[in-house]
Amino acid sequence: MYFSCTKCGICCGGAPGTVCFSAPERSAMAYALDLSETEFDLLYTWRKYGVLSLREKPNYDCVFLKMELGGARCGVYAARPAQCGSFPFWPDVMESRRSWDDFALSCPGMNNGIFHGYDEISEILNAYAMNIAAEIL
Numbered sequence: 491m492y493f494s495c496t497k498c499g500i501c502c503g504g505a506p507g508t509v510c511f512s513a514p515e516r517s518a519m520a521y522a523l524d525l526s527e528t529e530f531d532l533l534y535t536w537r538k539y540g541v542l543s544l545r546e547k548p549n550y551d552c553v554f555l556k557m558e559l560g561g562a563r564c565g566v567y568a569a570r571p572a573q574c575g576s577f578p579f580w581p582d583v584m585e586s587r588r589s590w591d592d593f594a595l596s597c598p599g600m601n602n603g604i605f606h607g608y609d610e611i612s613e614i615l616n617a618y619a620m621n622i623a624a625e626i627l
């Protein structure tokens with residue numbers, strides 16, 4: 491599949507959603523922001539749709555999304571959760587050619603840019619599955 495992120499920021503906001511994370515990912519984000527995990531939870535997380543998630547701004551953008559001249563920027567990029575880093579190689583996107591193309595309607599990076607082969611995508615999907623199992627509910 492072809493994909494290169496254009497930094498449009500669409501997948502990080504604009505509609506209600508959840509960004510879930512594991513305990514190690516919470517520690518990494520808190521550390522990156524020089525906060526304790528308790529402070530991080532109070533400032534940047536909430537429960538939504540029954541799961542612990544990163545907060546959203548009133549316009550539904552992720553609390554860490556910053557739109558700048560050069561494009562979208564993540565305020566915790568180096569420590570962002572695997573849910574973010576693995577997009578668009580999510581199980582429901584990779585289910586079929588049709589699901590891939592449906593998601594591509596809202597992601598200009600899909601069907602463009604760098605080629606990603608079977609082995610690479612399989613590895614991302616396996617890591618995604620392991621991470622889902624480790625997420626804080």
Ligand code: SF4
Binds near residue numbers: 578596
């Ligand atoms: S929608 Fe696609 S191109 Fe835009 S920021 Fe997200 S991954 Fe990148």
Ligand code: SF4
Binds near residue numbers: 544563571574
């Ligand atoms: S944590 Fe960063 S990459 Fe993930 S949704 Fe928020 S802004 Fe986007």
